[in-house]
Amino acid sequence: MSVTTQISADERIAIATKMIAVYNAQAADAYVAYMTDDACEAGYRGAVLRDGKEGVRSGLKAMFAQFPQNRADIIGSWCLGETVLLHEKVERAPDGDKFEVMSIYSFEGDKVSRVEFIR
Secondary structure: OOOOOOHHHHHHHHHHHHHHHHHHOOOOOHHHHHHEEEEEEEEOOOEEEEEHHHHHHHHHHHHHHHHHOOOEEEEEEEOOOEEEEEEEEEOOOOOOOOOOOOOEEEEEEEEEEEEEEEO
C-alpha cells in the first residue's frame, strides 16, 4: 500500500517553481528528485519525449550539453486540483532561439508524475 502525501495548491506551485530553478541551474538530478519514478515529459496530448525518471535525467543532460545557456523564466503560474500550469519564456542562448511554452505539471501527492508542453 502506497501513501500519497497531500499538499496545497501553493505547495504544488512552489515545487514546479523549484523545478524551473534547478532546470535553470542545469541540475538534472535535482530536477528529477521532484518526480515519481515512472514520471515522463511529453508534448501536450502527444508522444512521450522522456520516459521515466532516468529518461528525463538523461534527456535533460543531453539538452543541457547542446544548449549550455538554456533558461526558462516563469511568466505566470496557476494550480487547479492536482495540476500546475506554468507559462514560461524559454531562451536557448542570449542571442539564440526564444519561445514561450505552457507547461502542465501533473502531481501524484507531492511528486510530479508528468510534464506536458504546449508550444
